[in-house]
Amino acid sequence: MQDWKQHKATFASIAVSPVLWLVAFFIVPLAVVWLYSFGRNVGLTEIDISGTFSNYGRALEPLYLEIFGKSVAVAALTTLICLIIGFPIALAITFAQPKWRPWMLLAIMLPFWTNLLIRTYALITVLRTEGYVNKSLGWFWEGASSLKVMVGMAPLSTWEPLPLLYNNFAVILGLVYVHLPFMVLPLYAALDRLDRSLIEASLDLGAGHFRTLTQIVAPLAAPGIISGVIITFVPALGAYLTPDLMGGPDSQMIANVIERQFKRANDWPFGAALSFLLMYATFILIALQTLRNRSAERRS
Amino acid sequence: MTEKQPVISIRNVTKRFGNMVAVDNVSIDILEGEFFVLLGPSGCGKTTLLRMIAGFEMPSEGQILIGGQDMAGVSPNQRPVNMVFQSYAVFPHMSVADNVAYGLKISGVAKPEIRTRVDEALELVSLGGLGQRMPDQLSGGQRQRVALARGLVMRPKVLLLDEPLSALDAKLRAQMQFELAELQDNVGITFVTVTHDQDEALSMACRIAVMNKGDVAQLAGPSDLYEHPANRFVADFIGSVNIFEGKLTVDEPEQAVVDCPELGRVFLNHGVTGAHETTVWVAIRPEKITMLPAGQAKAKDSPDGHNIAHGQIKGLSYLGDVTVYEVRLESGRSIRVSRPNLSRWDQEDFSWDDKVSLQWHPTSPIVLLS
Numbered sequence: 097m098q099d100w101k102q103h104k105a106t107f108a109s110i111a112v113s114p115v116l117w118l119v120a121f122f123i124v125p126l127a128v129v130w131l132y133s134f135g136r137n138v139g140l141t142e143i144d145i146s147g148t149f150s151n152y153g154r155a156l157e158p159l160y161l162e163i164f165g166k167s168v169a170v171a172a173l174t175t176l177i178c179l180i181i182g183f184p185i186a187l188a189i190t191f192a193q194p195k196w197r198p199w200m201l202l203a204i205m206l207p208f209w210t211n212l213l214i215r216t217y218a219l220i221t222v223l224r225t226e227g228y229v230n231k232s233l234g235w236f237w238e239g240a241s242s243l244k245v246m247v248g249m250a251p252l253s254t255w256e257p258l259p260l261l262y263n264n265f266a267v268i269l270g271l272v273y274v275h276l277p278f279m280v281l282p283l284y285a286a287l288d289r290l291d292r293s294l295i296e297a298s299l300d301l302g303a304g305h306f307r308t309l310t311q312i313v314a315p316l317a318a319p320g321i322i323s324g325v326i327i328t329f330v331p332a333l334g335a336y337l338t339p340d341l342m343g344g345p346d347s348q349m350i351a352n353v354i355e356r357q358f359k360r361a362n363d364w365p366f367g368a369a370l371s372f373l374l375m376y377a378t379f380i381l382i383a384l385q386t387l388r389n390r391s392a393e394r395r396s
Numbered sequence: 397m398t399e400k401q402p403v404i405s406i407r408n409v410t411k412r413f414g415n416m417v418a419v420d421n422v423s424i425d426i427l428e429g430e431f432f433v434l435l436g437p438s439g440c441g442k443t444t445l446l447r448m449i450a451g452f453e454m455p456s457e458g459q460i461l462i463g464g465q466d467m468a469g470v471s472p473n474q475r476p477v478n479m480v481f482q483s484y485a486v487f488p489h490m491s492v493a494d495n496v497a498y499g500l501k502i503s504g505v506a507k508p509e510i511r512t513r514v515d516e517a518l519e520l521v522s523l524g525g526l527g528q529r530m531p532d533q534l535s536g537g538q539r540q541r542v543a544l545a546r547g548l549v550m551r552p553k554v555l556l557l558d559e560p561l562s563a564l565d566a567k568l569r570a571q572m573q574f575e576l577a578e579l580q581d582n583v584g585i586t587f588v589t590v591t592h593d594q595d596e597a598l599s600m601a602c603r604i605a606v607m608n609k610g611d612v613a614q615l616a617g618p619s620d621l622y623e624h625p626a627n628r629f630v631a632d633f634i635g636s637v638n639i640f641e642g643k644l645t646v647d648e649p650e651q652a653v654v655d656c657p658e659l660g661r662v663f664l665n666h667g668v669t670g671a672h673e674t675t676v677w678v679a680i681r682p683e684k685i686t687m688l689p690a691g692q693a694k695a696k697d698s699p700d701g702h703n704i705a706h707g708q709i710k711g712l713s714y715l716g717d718v719t720v721y722e723v724r725l726e727s728g729r730s731i732r733v734s735r736p737n738l739s740r741w742d743q744e745d746f747s748w749d750d751k752v753s754l755q756w757h758p759t760s761p762i763v764l765l766s
Contacts, residue, residue: 291483291485293481293482293483293485294485294487294488296450296452296472296479296481296485297479297481297485297487297546298487298498299452299471299472299473300450300472300473300477300478300479301473301478301498301499301502301546301550302473302474302499302502302503302550303473303498303499303502304473307502311498312487315489316488316489
């Protein structure tokens with residue numbers, strides 16, 4: 097690679113437009129919101145940036161801390177479920193025949209390219225009281241009931257549709273559904289890089305498949321697992337649409353609260369403070385991951 | 397002395413991958429305690445055969461017996477063999493000692509015994525005291541020794557080695573060839589090694605199976621392969637050789653003559669069991685040809701005009717211990733002649749474009765029927 101220091105003019109001419117873009121559409125708006133977080137509402141639209149910390153103080157009140165904590169718990173559970181489902185999927189893709197691999201990856205990516213709103217509404221039609229899941233279960237229930245009657249037993253009670261929507265279960269299901277590709281892809285990348293002869297060596301030395309998985313494959317795929325966890329956890333923590341559309345009254349997450357501050361409550365300074373707290377939490381996670389990677393690199 | 401028992405019996409084994417036949421009806425008996433080498437060019441099926449012994453591939457047809465037991469349906473982790481992988485496959489997240497102890501832990505060996513056996517194994521491969529190192533702190537040669545120790549510590553019936561030295565530099569490779577042979581002699585475990593390197597095979601093996609296109613071209617000891625190759629493939633693959641096509645014109649119990657259009661009449665002081673007037677090939681090793689200034693050649697023990705050729709030096713490469721000359725014969729064919737540099741001035745005897753005569757002894761040519 098050529099050193100950019102030797103071609104400063106070329107480098108600058110290439111860099112100038114993305115830098116401008118970043119400054120104009122990312123740094124500046126973010127800075128404005130950051131300043132808002134130290135202000136207070138004056139009238140309907142005016143914000144007086146007085147340097148107060150009261151917004152942050154309010155954000156740390158138990159009411160909001162609880163929602164924060166709940167968001168972390170929901171995101172963590174989502175990440176865990178994604179890992180449990182995603183690891184076998186990534187393994188399956190890695191060890192599938194080469195000609196099938198691109199198609200399997202495509203199947204993972206396909207939902208990714210569909211609009212989130214459409215995917216979420218599609219999931220709602222599946223889960224709602226009159227949805228496919230409840231309809232099928234009801235059909236089986238009726239069938240079982242009439243079967244019991246046929247052999248002379250008392251029929252089952254009337255079918256009650258399962259509450260699959262507008263609760264925490266639905267939120268986590270929706271989040272897992274949306275975030276699974278984020279988990280599978282880094283896992284697949286890590287597993288694909290794994291030297292197959294290490295697995296064969298483990299088998300050769302007498303280990304079974306499960307032991308090989310836990311003692312050889314999983315530790316060596318650890319970097320992939322960690323990036324998968326972070327890439328899944330961060331957007332799940334800030335999820336807005338899924339809890340909004342699929343959640344019940346008690347399933348709101350921190351992003352929903354933030355949204356309410358900016359819109360209905362018209363309290364931009366408080367919304368800004370909440371947003372930045374969320375961002376700080378994310379940054380700390382990413383920083384930890386970077387530090388860990390650095391120390392791992394130094395070791396090798 | 398009792399007859400050695402085969403520890404591995406490969407019986408009519410064929411392996412197909414789709415339409416490709418990787419191993420074609422191969423039968424080999426590998427004896428207890430021998431250093432056996434599967435030698436051949438890449439794609440000859442030697443690695444597939446090794447992987448079938450280890451259990452990573454299943455034969456399409458035929459049978460593999462280890463210690464008299466049929467291995468059909470026996471998974472790799474149940475077989476009494478261990479493998480040293482080409483890439484060494486040392487577990488990068490475990491210390492050297494943990495790598496070596498891995499298999500023992502799985503087989504439930506008691507902790508104190510694991511420790512002594514690991515120490516012994518590391519001592520055996522001259523890695524004593526390096527047990528706490530991580531693999532990324534080791535050189536390639538040391539990693540290879542870890543892989544060896546990890547296999548040997550299991551005391552397998554057979555240790556399988558897949559191109560064990562291919563990743564080492566030339567000097568280390570030569571040293572490891574001796575060490576491996578000595579190690580095998582010390583531990584008495586049967587070694588089966590796959591290699592494409594004929595020097596490696598010749599220097600280490602008790603017996604060598606030369607493989608070509610999924611088939612065993614010849615199975616013999618190192619010197620037999622070199623001095624008595626069974627066919628043109630083996631003659632050409634093992635060492636350097638000149639091969640000329642010819643017709644068998646005389647074939648008697650005590651003498652034979654092959655008429656080679658490109659070389660002249662080749663006389664042998666033994667018979668050839670081939671049909672009169674059939675096409676045969678004559679193979680002569682470069683070091684078994686004597687080069688003299690033009691006109692001075694007089695082949696001993698051969699009829700007049702036999703076992704002599706004339707030509708001009710068209711190329712030479714000085715290799716230190718020997719010089720290899722490329723001589724253009726009168727027929728236009730080139731022949732390779734090597735000459736040991738016994739004194740420090742020998743390489744100056746001949747130079748480019750010198751006219752030379754070549755001669756060889758009646759025992760030197762090898763007649764090949766295929």
